[in-house]
Amino acid sequence: MVILVESQNAAQQSPSEADLMSYANGKGFHGPVLADPGYAFGQLLEQDGYIPTDVLIGKGLRVIKTDSWVMPGDIDQALNE
Numbered sequence: 226m227v228i229l230v231e232s233q234n235a236a237q238q239s240p241s242e243a244d245l246m247s248y249a250n251g252k253g254f255h256g257p258v259l260a261d262p263g264y265a266f267g268q269l270l271e272q273d274g275y276i277p278t279d280v281l282i283g284k285g286l287r288v289i290k291t292d293s294w295v296m297p298g299d300i301d302q303a304l305n306e
Contacts, residue, residue, distance in 0.1 A: 229258040229295075230280070232267045239263075253297035 229252065234244040239262040249258045261267050270280045272292045279295040282288055283303040290299060 228256065228282075229254055230261045230266055231258060232261040232264040232278075252295065252300070254300055 229245075229249055231240045231245055231248050234240045240248070240260050245258040245260060249255070264271075267278055267280065270288065270291045271278050275292075278292055279290065280288065280292075281290040281295045281299055281303055284306055289303055
C-alpha cells in the first residue's frame with residue numbers, strides 16, 4: 226500500500242482535507258493521503274533541510290525515495306513491486 230503524507234499546505238498551515246485531495250490529485254494518486262501536522266513524521270526522513278519533502282515508502286516499509294519529487298510513475302512502480 227502506498228500512502229501520501231502532507232505536512233503543510235501552500236500557506237504553510239496544517240493541510241485541510243481539500244489540501245490533501247488537491248495534493249493527491251496533482252500527483253495522479255488515488256490512495257490514502259494523511260496529514261502530518263507539525264512535521265512529526267516527515268522530519269524523521271528529512272535529509273536536506275528544505276520543504277517540500279516527498280518520501281515514498283513501499284512494501285515492507287522500505288523507503289524508496291526521499292527528498293525528491295515522487296512522480297506518478299514512481300508510485301506505479303512501488304505498487305507493482
